[in-house]
Amino acid sequence: MTSTRPAGPDADADPAQAPAALPGTELLDALLAGTDPDDDPVTHVHRLPARPSRTAEWPSWVSAPLREELAGRGVLAPFSHQVAAAELARAGQHVVVATGTASGKSLAYQLPALTALAEDPRACVLYLAPTKALARDQLASVAALADPSVRPAAYDGDTPQEEREWVRRHSRWIVTNPDMLHRGILPAHQKWSSTLRRVAYVVIDECHAYRGVFGSHVGHVLRRLRRICRRYGAEPVFVLASATVADPALAAGRLVGAPVTAVTDDGSPRPGATFALWEPPLTEKTGEHGAPLRRSAAADAAGLLADLVEQNARTLAFVRSRRGAESVAEQARTILRSRGRADLVSRVDSYRGGYLPEERRELERSLSTGKLLGVATTNALELGIDIAGLDAVVLAGYPGTLASLWQQAGRAGRAQTESLVVFVARDDPLDHYLAHHPRAVFGRPVEATVTDPANPYVLGPQLCCAAAELPLVPADLADFGGEVAVAQIEELVADGLLRSRPAGWYWAGRGRPDVDIRGSGGAAVSIIEGATGRLLGTVDGDASHATVHTGALYVHRGETYVVDEFDVEDACAVVHPESPEWTTVARDTVDLSIVSVDRTRRLGAVTAHTGVVDVTNQVVAYQRRRLGTGEVLAEFPLDLPARQLRTRAVWLTLDDRAVARADVDDVALPGSLHAAEHASIGILPLLATCDRWDLGGISTALHPDTGAATIVVYDGHPGGAGFAERGYAVLRDWLQATRATVASCECESGCPSCVQSPKCGNGNDPLDKGGAVRVLDVVLDELARAPELTPEEAAMTRPPAPRSGLFGTSGPAAPAADTADDPGAADPVAPEPEPQPDPEDLVF
Ligand SMILES: [Zn+2]
Ligand SMILES: [Zn+2]
Secondary structure: HHHHHHHHEEOOOOOOOOOOOOHHHHHHHHHHHOOHHHHEEEEEEEEEOEEOOOOOOOOOOOOHHHHHHHOEEEEEOOOOHHHHHHHHHHHOEEEEOOOOOOEEEEEEEHHHHHOOOOOOOOOOOEOOOOOHHHHHHHHHHHHHHHHHHHHHHEEEOOOOOOHHHHHHOOOOOOEOHHHHHHHOOOOOOOOOOOOOOOOOEEEEEOOOOOOHHHHHEEEEEHHHHHHHHHHHOOOOOOOEOOOEEEEEHHHHHHHHOOOOOOEEOOOEEEEEEEEEOOOOOOEEEEEEOOOOEEOOOOHHHHHHHHHHHOOOOEEEEEEHHHHHHHHHHHHHHHHHHHHHHHHHHHOOOOOOOOOHHHHHHHHHHHHHHOOOOOOEEEEEHOOOOOOOOEEEEEEEOOOHHHHHHHHHHHHEOOOOHHHHEEOOOOOHHHHHHHHHOHHHHHHEEOOOOOOOOOOOHHHHHHHHHHHOOOOOHHHHHOOOHHHHHHHHHHHHOOOOOHHHOOOOEEEEOOOOOOOOOOOOOOEEEEEEOOOOOEEEEOOOHHHHHHHHHOOOEEEEEEEEEEEEEEEOOOOOEEEEOOOOEEEEEEEEEEEEEEEEEEEEEEEOEEEEEEEEEEEEEEEEEEEEEEEEOOOOEOOOOOOOOOOOEEEEEEEEOOOHHHHHOOOOOOOOHHHHHHHHHHHHHHHHEEEOOOOHEEEEEEEEEOOOOEEEEEEEEOOOOOOOHHHHHHHHHHHHHHHHHHHHHHHHHHOOOOOOOOOOOOOOOOOOOOOOOHHHHHHHHHHHHHHHHHOOEEEEEEOOOOOOOOOOOHHHHHOOOOOOOOOOOOOOOOOOOOOOOOOOHHHHHHHO
């Protein structure tokens, strides 16, 4: 029951070995001692007050033995939110508990689920986790609490073949993941029928992890699960757990495809903290077009780690890549050595472990006892690890979502004194914005989790999967999107993928539908080590041109490789291991045409639209950039074919009056629109759970399809992932934040923190920073006068989109083994997507 234990020093900790560090505010003062006030990197300090706990009575239906078992683990009374969620689930309502890190969300589902298992000796529970580490932790927790007859067990890619049948036959608490449900369990539902007919609860832990295209697929996997359970006579209750997200009921409802009640009033105690926003200062170094560059976030994080260790503060530093984490730890050790603190060098390490629980337990112990004082880590330590009670946490760069930021920050927290959290901004628009807009960090719920189950590139293949499991009948279609699904089925029938019979729609393809719920389309590209012929892994076909082109630096499981040759036709890239002092960034060109307009908002001289676009994208060159500074070392042309993408976009058109009011002439207009486009792409991830790499854009003084000055931002995934539509729905907030980012940047004419983009196909030229601010001012002025969108207008309901080639290039039905259960692949869970190194990640 790790998650309900109040944060505090570990019982095993030896206080003599780890004397208490200073309280957060004093630690921060110590870090800043001797800093020139003109160079003060701290942009804001926020105090998070301690919050006392609120507990509630045990529900009357919780059995005495379970209560006693929990009391033995120190849980004397449940928190109010645990009881509220448990009561709803017990009453048969789907519920999402969206409360803070370490608030004990697991008890909210364990109470009703374990009670149901005790009351009905044949009842079952399915538990889904986004990471194996979390799955193993929860398995241990349930095993300790449950009656022996429950026999909790994992059923995932790591489960040995010989154990799988045992799990299917005997386990009543099955820990699995959406990938296994999709590929293993649902296609073999007959074999699983004795489990599926008795599923009382389906638990979906950390459900904010399911977003974008992957989240949209998972939404359909859950709809398929509900349909199959219904067929066997079961109507399981879904209990979801999430970090605090915006609109949890809405997001969870979209995910499971049924109404979900949210419990958000967090009754757990929270220790106090001092939270500093930190922006490394500009340096003398220059990048593209002479733009000033900031000191890297990784360099400052390494300095902070060394300083904190010297202050005897047990510290975790979160860095985006594993190589970056190693580099930060190494740099911190170098600093300590140079200060004559050789005694501390061995107490700094990087976390390079995998998923093994023993490894993580060992690390927890070392940090608890003070044997280790400073650890640099990737987000691997963000979830499923019990190391609350740390003195300080350093975040080297925004982790991508506020949910992650709070998860990481939540690792700090001592029972008696307040801890310290430092967010170090990277040289990029979103980080820059957050460093200067504390309310965007502290004053709002985290971004909405965006999924779009109506995406035809997701819906079509998922309808095929559903039909292959059990013929689809008209009554099923409401769950899969109603009219959108009807239209989709007609197309699938016309394409010969489904066959219409009196009893329903049948799968008509060969074998089983081969649908990759993690990939967004296109045949996967194999990464092969040239010297050994070893297959290292695969990358998504869509991403391959930008990530594994000839000459690219490619990171796989923390190791770096350089691509010798990328063969587009054979879909493979041959690589060799190398750790150069540079990284690479691909450059692409984009051509875009508008296919259809779904919605339009006229705002005086400006008009906003959302709809379907065709994008022609070509990676034309790549740059080598120096690690640590991002300085461009060289640029190399590439000869890769153009590719087509049909997706969804949001776009703004400005008529002549708007352009005149913005006071940009013909010469300044292209650079002004281009700069506004770059900055808006950099900022959209503030409001939608995406990454700037999930988005693309173009801007032009005269677009042939609109006949006006136009800025387009589009989803980089076939069919869209909901990001562009989210931008349309929150246009004012989005563009206000964009304008503030550009206007507040202290550079003169544009830099990576405001309007330069690391992946611009035009080499960041032309860019007009001042013109961008004036263009955005005109748009915002018009938006201020326009009526707010109604919730219906803002909601992402939309007509079915035209589509083409649902299954990408891999063909409609790749041959598959007849028995879908126990797929041949050892592990159906794709590795966590690994961020490719940004020059900023590393210190040298
Ligand atoms: Zn700037
Ligand atoms: Zn550009």
